[in-house]
Amino acid sequence: MTYSTIPTVVLVHGAFADAASWSGVIAELQQQGVPVVAPPNPLRGLAADAAYVASVVSGIDGPVVLAGHSYGGAVITVAGAAENVVGLVYVAAYVPDQDESLVDLQGRFPEPPLAATLRQSAYPGEDGRDAVEFTIAPEAFPGVFAADVPEEVTRVLAVAQRPLAAAAFTEAASTAAWRTKPAWAVIADADQAINPDLQRFGAARAGASGVEIAGASHAVAVSRPKEVASVIVEAFRAVSA
Secondary structure (H helix, E strand, O other), X not given: OOHHHOOXXXXXXXXXXXXXXXXXXXXXXXXXXXXXXXXOOOOOOHHHHHHHHHHHHHOOOOOEEEEEEOOHHHHHHHHOOOOOEEXXXXXXXXXXXXXXXXXXXXXXXXXXXXXXXEEEEEEEOOOOOEEEEEEEOOOOHHHHHOOOOOXXXXXXXXXXXXXXXXXXXXXXXXXXXXXXXXXXXXXXXXXXXXXXXXXXXXXXXXXXXXXXXXXXXXXXXXXXXXXXXXXXXXXHHHHHO
């Protein structure tokens, strides 16, 4: 097997986080010899974010397994249409269908506690007019995002949040890569940011295999990196075979 036929895992973070949120998972994958890349997700809108991730994927020599956390699940659903993507892993994530937005998907289930903690602010849009973005109120961040992460860590995460553009909630997915590519999923069953039933629905609809982690918060990749990495390794080995 030459290097170009060995899959590379590309980790796509979600809203209110950055690529460092994958640090523990990256360490686990590297220890097992799995090639891994964790690019920044711009968090400016589904089409633009998916196009950026697809550009990263297109620059990789060989097959790719895309793993997305949270909103990153919507991003990999679209970016996963790239020809060299051979598998998708959803980690406490949205799994939209074609022509479905996060608002559409969320509307099927009770609103999670996170929704009431969002803070709205403005940033300069591409057209020169103010656009809207959201962060989580810092005092609410530990409970709704990372309840099973040590407090000293959540205090840092709360002030290091990356905001999500409002447009990301309403843009519909232009395609759904899980309809033609194998999928795996990690369900965080104590998630206060994305309803666990929504996660289960998306995983089942995509025919995803994987695990449900008891007591895991939305920040499951931070709090339970071994379990998350094990599902990604399962996907890696399946597509390698």
